[in-house]
Amino acid sequence: MKLFSDELIARACKACHVQDIGHATIGETILVSKFLQKETGIEMVRMDQGSPSLPINRIGVRAEQDALEMGFGSSYPHAQGIPELCNAASRFVKAFINIDIKPDGCIATTGSVAASFGSFIACTQRIPGKDKVLFIDPGFPIQKSQLRVLGIGWESFDIYNYRGAKKLKAKLEEYFKRGDIAAIIYSNPNNPAWICLEEEELAVIGKLATKYDVVVLEDLAYFCMDFRKDFAQPYKAPFIPTAAKYTDNYILMLSASKIFSYAGQRIALCCVSDKLYARQYPSLDSRYHDTGTFGVSLTSSILYMITSGCTTSTQYGYAAMLNAACDGNNNFREDVIEYARRAKWMKEIFCKNGFHIVYDRDVTQEVGDGFFFSLGYGNMGSEELVRELISYGISSISLSTTGSEQNGIRACSAMITQDMYRLLEERTEQFDIDHRDAR
Amino acid sequence: MKLFSDELIARACKACHVQDIGHATIGETILVSKFLQKETGIEMVRMDQGSPSLPINRIGVRAEQDALEMGFGSSYPHAQGIPELCNAASRFVKAFINIDIKPDGCIATTGSVAASFGSFIACTQRIPGKDKVLFIDPGFPIQKSQLRVLGIGWESFDIYNYRGAKKLKAKLEEYFKRGDIAAIIYSNPNNPAWICLEEEELAVIGKLATKYDVVVLEDLAYFCMDFRKDFAQPYKAPFIPTAAKYTDNYILMLSASKIFSYAGQRIALCCVSDKLYARQYPSLDSRYHDTGTFGVSLTSSILYMITSGCTTSTQYGYAAMLNAACDGNNNFREDVIEYARRAKWMKEIFCKNGFHIVYDRDVTQEVGDGFFFSLGYGNMGSEELVRELISYGISSISLSTTGSEQNGIRACSAMITQDMYRLLEERTEQFDIDHRDAR
Numbered sequence: 001m002k003l004f005s006d007e008l009i010a011r012a013c014k015a016c017h018v019q020d021i022g023h024a025t026i027g028e029t030i031l032v033s034k035f036l037q038k039e040t041g042i043e044m045v046r047m048d049q050g051s052p053s054l055p056i057n058r059i060g061v062r063a064e065q066d067a068l069e070m071g072f073g074s075s076y077p078h079a080q081g082i083p084e085l086c087n088a089a090s091r092f093v094k095a096f097i098n099i100d101i102k103p104d105g106c107i108a109t110t111g112s113v114a115a116s117f118g119s120f121i122a123c124t125q126r127i128p129g130k131d132k133v134l135f136i137d138p139g140f141p142i143q144k145s146q147l148r149v150l151g152i153g154w155e156s157f158d159i160y161n162y163r164g165a166k167k168l169k170a171k172l173e174e175y176f177k178r179g180d181i182a183a184i185i186y187s188n189p190n191n192p193a194w195i196c197l198e199e200e201e202l203a204v205i206g207k208l209a210t211k212y213d214v215v216v217l218e219d220l221a222y223f224c225m226d227f228r229k230d231f232a233q234p235y236k237a238p239f240i241p242t243a244a245k246y247t248d249n250y251i252l253m254l255s256a257s258k259i260f261s262y263a264g265q266r267i268a269l270c271c272v273s274d275k276l277y278a279r280q281y282p283s284l285d286s287r288y289h290d291t292g293t294f295g296v297s298l299t300s301s302i303l304y305m306i307t308s309g310c311t312t313s314t315q316y317g318y319a320a321m322l323n324a325a326c327d328g329n330n331n332f333r334e335d336v337i338e339y340a341r342r343a344k345w346m347k348e349i350f351c352k353n354g355f356h357i358v359y360d361r362d363v364t365q366e367v368g369d370g371f372f373f374s375l376g377y378g379n380m381g382s383e384e385l386v387r388e389l390i391s392y393g394i395s396s397i398s399l400s401t402t403g404s405e406q407n408g409i410r411a412c413s414a415m416i417t418q419d420m421y422r423l424l425e426e427r428t429e430q431f432d433i434d435h436r437d438a439r
Numbered sequence: 440m441k442l443f444s445d446e447l448i449a450r451a452c453k454a455c456h457v458q459d460i461g462h463a464t465i466g467e468t469i470l471v472s473k474f475l476q477k478e479t480g481i482e483m484v485r486m487d488q489g490s491p492s493l494p495i496n497r498i499g500v501r502a503e504q505d506a507l508e509m510g511f512g513s514s515y516p517h518a519q520g521i522p523e524l525c526n527a528a529s530r531f532v533k534a535f536i537n538i539d540i541k542p543d544g545c546i547a548t549t550g551s552v553a554a555s556f557g558s559f560i561a562c563t564q565r566i567p568g569k570d571k572v573l574f575i576d577p578g579f580p581i582q583k584s585q586l587r588v589l590g591i592g593w594e595s596f597d598i599y600n601y602r603g604a605k606k607l608k609a610k611l612e613e614y615f616k617r618g619d620i621a622a623i624i625y626s627n628p629n630n631p632a633w634i635c636l637e638e639e640e641l642a643v644i645g646k647l648a649t650k651y652d653v654v655v656l657e658d659l660a661y662f663c664m665d666f667r668k669d670f671a672q673p674y675k676a677p678f679i680p681t682a683a684k685y686t687d688n689y690i691l692m693l694s695a696s697k698i699f700s701y702a703g704q705r706i707a708l709c710c711v712s713d714k715l716y717a718r719q720y721p722s723l724d725s726r727y728h729d730t731g732t733f734g735v736s737l738t739s740s741i742l743y744m745i746t747s748g749c750t751t752s753t754q755y756g757y758a759a760m761l762n763a764a765c766d767g768n769n770n771f772r773e774d775v776i777e778y779a780r781r782a783k784w785m786k787e788i789f790c791k792n793g794f795h796i797v798y799d800r801d802v803t804q805e806v807g808d809g810f811f812f813s814l815g816y817g818n819m820g821s822e823e824l825v826r827e828l829i830s831y832g833i834s835s836i837s838l839s840t841t842g843s844e845q846n847g848i849r850a851c852s853a854m855i856t857q858d859m860y861r862l863l864e865e866r867t868e869q870f871d872i873d874h875r876d877a878r
Contacts, residue, residue, distance in 0.1 A: 076702045
């Protein structure tokens with residue numbers, strides 16, 4: 001039996017101005033979910049929003065409080081960020097990714113969303129006619145919404161059937177050969193599917209990016225959160241796998257939100273390769289009269305025009321956390337590995353009750369446990385699964401909203417604590433009893 | 440005699456990648472100014488950057504530190520801002536402007552630059568063909584740079600010859616009649632000229648905005664800083680003059696940067712009138728699939744896609760400062776009136792030595808003393824004046840970079856402390872001696 005009637009859900013959607021919960025955005029889903037909880041007093045299992053639920057990193061908090069006490073927040077920050085943060089970022093990418101980026105190329109941004117927003121603009125304006133973005137889907141829906149705001153076109157494909165160097169290379173060249181792709185974007189580990197591109201795949205991306213002059217926008221929001229390996233030892237292998245090893249055409253986006261549970265403070269870094277930073281583009285110069293150096297245009301003519309720098313105290317906080325990580329005094333992996341524990345038992349409960357993991361493998365191994373995972377139930381369509389699950393008090397988003405062509409949902413482990421184990425088990429069992437004919 | 444030779448200045452410009460200091464941007468001027476100071480050890484009189492130099496507001500600092508201590512910075516903030524800030528903003532506009540805006544319409548932004556950036560997008564996308572911005576110049580150059588980033592067209596005129604209701608009305612209708620103006624923007628008090636639009640002028644702007652369906656973007660960065668009157672008594676006349684009294688088509692931008700000396704923390708509010716907030720635009724709906732309600736599109740489909748909300752602790756800080764101001768416990772006007780004292784003696788020194796105030800009057804009275812003022816010297820052209828002044832160790836920006844058609848420079852009083860009185864006097868006297876034939 002369902003917890004919520006179709007009528008109640010219809011009323012919730014209406015009250016929240018949501019057309020169809022089956023393909024609702026994350027924001028819309030949260031609204032409906034909260035409405036149902038408030039209306040009925042029944043606790044929801046909230047697998048919808050990818051927001052940290054663990055305590056904020058205290059190294060950052062202390063450094064922010066000190067910076068505020070010193071009065072550092074009164075005057076405008078530098079366009080690229082305070083020197084302490086730019087230097088710390090340069091150290092951090094060396095320590096954990098083993099690549100060299102000068103501090104000037106490590107630009108502070110108001111979250112990775114601002115980094116991708118600014119990068120989309122710079123990349124698509126640098127060469128006339130080369131003005132589209134290619135998404136390796138499934139992906140983060142906000143990035144497509146950003147292009148909708150800007151009126152920039154895009155292409156996308158679901159990587160599900162194109163894993164491994166050979167298939168991926170052929171697929172990417174299909175797009176790159178047309179000549180209008182300015183940038184390619186993906187997150188690794190992947191939001192929503194938690195797949196990780198493997199070394200041979202990153203090599204293909206990097207090499208083709210050079211060949212076709214495409215900028216790789218690599219979103220490392222879940223840094224060191226592929227818990228199958230321990231990437232979090234500074235200056236020691238294994239290092240984070242990256243396409244940056246195979247091309248100079250890259251921008252890495254480093255968010256503090258997940259790894260330091262710092263989402264509310266809105267801070268990230270947009271790390272531009274030294275060579276890309278220094279490249280000259282007449283199109284940027286003629287538009288901005290700024291000499292057209294890519295990194296300078298991105299920093300001073302684009303990002304600075306959007307927020308005029310980032311919150312000063314938060315920059316001090318982020319710098320302190322990055323430096324402590326490089327010094328081996330900020331074991332952020334340990335701080336967030338709880339998400340993997342939660343994902344593990346959640347996946348067990350679901351799979352015991354007829355569900356399956358949709359994106360279940362990388363090229364050579366099974367996907368790991370972490371912040372997100374993908375779930376399907378028999379052949380049930382994505383929208384139907386979202387609609388049915390919410391009737392049983394389990395809130396999620398449809399894989400179709402992430403550019404996936406597979407049937408299923410995205411589940412986030414962040415907000416599901418140990419005390420909800422029984423609740424999830426009961427609801428999932430009941431769901432399976434009621435839907436067994438759809439398996 | 441000049442302090443710096445032409446050769447040295449040419450070298451400084453080259454080192455800083457600045458083509459011509461005469462029409463350099465603020466950022467470029469700062470670079471050259473710092474270069475000269477570092478190279479020679481001679482202190483510059485820095486009238487270039489409009490950055491606060493007074494101590495940060497401690498009410499905000501304490502509230503931020505407390506919010507950090509409570510761990511509030513871990514998860515994503517609401518798209519429109521934390522309820523505490525939205526509520527405080529709604530109170531604040533009532534207390535000091537005597538207008539009513541619901542909390543939902545008071546959206547937290549990463550500085551007023553993010554507010555104008557998002558507003559430009561929403562205003563120019565709401566009605567097909569109505570897609571240009573009109574600037575009442577002189578104005579803040581960054582706002583035009585934002586349109587350059589976005590590829591949005593604009594018109595502008597220098598208000599110098601169009602003061603008073605009658606002339607202003609005729610001039611505005613010239614543009615509005617064409618039908619393609621989506622929004623009009625100005626700051627009051629004005630950056631760079633410190634003129635203030637008077638009631639009859641604001642009435643014209645408001646009434647024409649309604650008649651021609653143009654959105655008024657009123658930048659109140661220097662709130663209560665027209666020190667000729669005391670606007671800073673909560674819930675008591677005189678209230679801040681505003682076009683919002685005369686139209687429902689408005690967005691007010693309230694920055695914390697200047698009035699609370701909070702520029703480094705990057706926080707502002709984008710306050711949308713209740714009626715504009717609720718208006719439905721099919722163009723916005725078809726672009727964003729969000730029902731096309733103006734305020735919702737601006738908040739959730741545009742601003743949220745750029746920064747995903749603002750720094751949480753800073754929102755608590757801003758809320759505390761606004762609430763304290765409404766309670767009569769945050770006398771921010773007293774905190775910043777020092778800028779007027781500085782402007783007063785700076786203007787006296789300049790005027791004693793052959794300079795004049797370019798924008799010297801509003802309709803009925805002389806301009807006041809505050810954060811900025813405009814200076815001319817005889818008929819000397821703007822670029823030449825900037826170039827000559829920097830040779831005498833006085834750094835400023837050309838009025839031509841602000842859309843002004845008058846000869847002169849913008850001077851900022853913020854960074855000029857009492858101990859620089861003699862320095863400024865000596866340099867200005869020497870300048871006058873050397874240039875008397877140009878008067």
